[in-house]
Every structure is written in C-alpha cells, then in structure tokens.
Amino acid sequence: MQYKFHSPLHNVLNLINTTPLVNRLFKMMAGSLFAILLSSCANLNHSDPISSNGSNQNAISAKVMTDAESINSDSLQSFLEKVSKNHQIPLNDLKLAFEDTKAIPSIKKLVMPPPPGFQKNWNVYRSRFVEPRRLAAGQKFWVTHRSFIEKTEKETGVPAEIIVSIIGVETIYGRHMGGFSVRDTLSTLGFDYPNTPNKIARETLFKNQLEDLILLCWAENRQAKPFKTCLNQTGSYAGAIGLPQFMPGSIRRFAVDGNKDGKIDLRNSPEDAIASVANFLKVHGWVQDESIYLEIESGQSAQDNAARLADGEPKAKLQLGELINQGLLKQSSLPANTPSLIVDLPSPGNNGGTDVRYVIGLRNFLAICDYNRSFFYAQSVAEFAEALDDVRPTGDVAKKATKKPKNNKKAAKKSNSSGSSSSKATANKSASQ
Numbered sequence: 001m002q003y004k005f006h007s008p009l010h011n012v013l014n015l016i017n018t019t020p021l022v023n024r025l026f027k028m029m030a031g032s033l034f035a036i037l038l039s040s041c042a043n044l045n046h047s048d049p050i051s052s053n054g055s056n057q058n059a060i061s062a063k064v065m066t067d068a069e070s071i072n073s074d075s076l077q078s079f080l081e082k083v084s085k086n087h088q089i090p091l092n093d094l095k096l097a098f099e100d101t102k103a104i105p106s107i108k109k110l111v112m113p114p115p116p117g118f119q120k121n122w123n124v125y126r127s128r129f130v131e132p133r134r135l136a137a138g139q140k141f142w143v144t145h146r147s148f149i150e151k152t153e154k155e156t157g158v159p160a161e162i163i164v165s166i167i168g169v170e171t172i173y174g175r176h177m178g179g180f181s182v183r184d185t186l187s188t189l190g191f192d193y194p195n196t197p198n199k200i201a202r203e204t205l206f207k208n209q210l211e212d213l214i215l216l217c218w219a220e221n222r223q224a225k226p227f228k229t230c231l232n233q234t235g236s237y238a239g240a241i242g243l244p245q246f247m248p249g250s251i252r253r254f255a256v257d258g259n260k261d262g263k264i265d266l267r268n269s270p271e272d273a274i275a276s277v278a279n280f281l282k283v284h285g286w287v288q289d290e291s292i293y294l295e296i297e298s299g300q301s302a303q304d305n306a307a308r309l310a311d312g313e314p315k316a317k318l319q320l321g322e323l324i325n326q327g328l329l330k331q332s333s334l335p336a337n338t339p340s341l342i343v344d345l346p347s348p349g350n351n352g353g354t355d356v357r358y359v360i361g362l363r364n365f366l367a368i369c370d371y372n373r374s375f376f377y378a379q380s381v382a383e384f385a386e387a388l389d390d391v392r393p394t395g396d397v398a399k400k401a402t403k404k405p406k407n408n409k410k411a412a413k414k415s416n417s418s419g420s421s422s423s424k425a426t427a428n429k430s431a432s433q
Helices: 008-015 020-037 057-064 073-087 091-098 105-110 122-129 132-144 146-156 160-171 182-191 199-220 224-231 248-254 270-283 300-309 320-325 363-371 375-390
Strands: 293-295 339-348 354-361
Touching: 073 091, 073 182, 073 199, 091 182, 091 224, 105 182, 122 339, 122 375, 132 146, 132 160, 132 375, 146 160, 146 270, 160 270, 160 363, 160 375, 182 199, 199 224, 199 248, 248 270, 270 363, 300 339, 300 354, 320 339, 339 363, 339 375, 354 375, 363 375
Parallel strands: none
Antiparallel strands: 293 354, 339 354
C-alpha cells in the first residue's frame, strides 16, 4: 500500500532533534510499527480483497470505539436507499440496522500513507511472521486439523503448508482477528476516507464492501437483531473477517462451507477457513506442482539485471527463458515460457543506503499477491510455509519445532539449476514481497 502516514508516532519523530544515527533508529522503529500494522492489508485494489491481520488491532480498537463520531447521514441514507432498491431489502430494516453507525477516526489514521522518506524493511517485516511462536502455533494447528488439511490439499492442489501459513500470517490461527465493528469500519472508510489522491476510488471500494456485508448478513438472517449483530461482527481495521481475514466480498465469492454444516463461519470453523483459503488460491490461478519463487544467481551481473527488470508490479511480464538468457538463473526444469516477474525485497542498508534481495516470482507467487497485494506479504507466506514444512506432521506425531526458523538466505533448500523454489508446490516451498 503506497500511502503517506501521519500518525502520532510520526509527530513524535518530527520533534526528535538528535544525532543522525538516533534519528535513523527511531525512523526504523516507526517503519517496523507501520509494517506490523499494515502487515497484511487487504488487496483493496480489487473488488474482493482479503485483508489486514489483527495482531495489534484488539488493543487499538478498545480506545477507538470510545473515539467514535457520526457518519454523514445524507450520504449513508442515499447509500441505503440504493441498496434497498437494488436488492429488494426493506429500507426500514436497513435504517434500523444502521441507526447507530459511527465513524472511527483512529481507523482513518491507520490507512494514511507512510511519511516522506519512509523506507520499506523486508528484514523486519519477515521477522514478524517467520518466528518461533507463530511456528509453534502453526505446527499445533496443522496437527489438530491434519486430516482435513490433507484432504483439502488433495482436492485443490494447494499445498498444506501454504494453507497453514496464510492463516498463521493473518491471525496466528484466530488469536488476533481484530476488534472493530465491520459495519462501522466500512462505513468510516466508505463515507469519510482520508484526503488522499485515491480518496474517491477507495471510498467506492469500501462502499462496495459494505454492500457485500449487507447482502451477506441479509442472506444469513433477516430478523432485525441477528441481522444487526452480523453487521456489527468484529474484524480488522480494513473490515476483514475471521481466521483467514476475508473481506465481505471475498466471503460471498470464494468462501467455502468446509465442514458441510450448511453455513460458512470463518470465525469459528477452522474447516471453513482452511477450505476457503485453498479455494481462493485455486480460483486465482494456483498451479499445482509449480514453485512459488526461484532464487537469483548471486553474481553482480545477475543482481544488476534483476534491479533493471524489477518494476514493483505484481504482474508476470517476463518469461523464465528470458531470465535464464540474461544470467539471472543458470537453468530450470520449468518450461522456458513460464510466466515470471522480478520481486524486490528492500531493507535499510549500512550508511543510509538500501540493500535489496531479488527473487523470481512465478504464477503461484501472484496467486498469493491476489490474496494480499504485497510482495512482502507473499514472500513471508512462502518462507513461513517453508519453516512449517520443516516441522510438518509425519506419521501420528509431528516433529518438534525446537529450532529457530531459517534466515532469509538459508530459508529455501533449493537448487536454481533444477528450477526448484522454496515452497512445497512440488516438493519444495514458497515466497515473495
């Protein structure tokens, strides 16, 4: 998310008058906080985003809900009239369900762009997700739901460790699902988005998500009290819901009733969450047995070519054969016409510079980007999946997760010469920004 960010923390940074080194350390801390807050922000460039994980949101939301203010009543009234007319929902029912809707100012601060000069930090971002506590929780989740996860893997072709990884990155398996009213969150962002260059587009997007929420809840129960309760369920500061943090539009289009109980419950049903994550990736082009990413040759020429070809867009504009010809990869068992892109993963370097790690993203990398439009997110999912695969359940008992997750450079046991990557799409593992 390419935003400017003017938070209370940013104001503190502006008041700091100290040495360049200390200033840089404080800015790195701010960057770390920003990475954590927006770690899995929804792919809100599309109409069916997934979302922002709620690691810090429960604490934030307690203060936020005492800080509420009124929504623009004329805009909301017009919106409800349109929804009522388009979907044959009684207007009085909608008015009753939205009569106490409040704007949440703190949410607007959370979606503001980062400050000028903000440096992305892949190393800090990765360390937030590929770490022992999350790994232990992932191993426990995998063991507990092993049978269903393996069944889902077989049916969809999406590797078990990728499914487990995404749920872990999003909410640590349900520990942090957010504490904001989804109705109020989407109303805030739909009718009072901060004054940014993309304000109109973003408000339209969030209004569409609010409409999806209404339709989702109306289909679930049309009685006044349960309908309003559904609208007011809690979620992330972007309006994402449940273990996998699906936005309302994604629930309507991609969620699956995994446990076959006649309803989709991403908050309380791990089976529904597991099946829905796999279905989302499958629908968005997951290629069974294809790697997620490939490491680039370490030579300077390969690195220079990677820097030249990296454009930051999650689109496969290149083919693997081209990259082999330009020396980024020695060879690969994958077809030469395999769609590819260069993924850049920058971190602050020494002496104020920037260190960038480059990898080659493949189609499955892009499927993860459809879940969350971020190279950092996709690479973290992939590398966390690698760590999970190292402790995957075997037989009746899983291996103990006693060792620390591998670092960036050692995360993937793969060979560029064979074209293998770091995720178990074949027998390997996953990754990207």
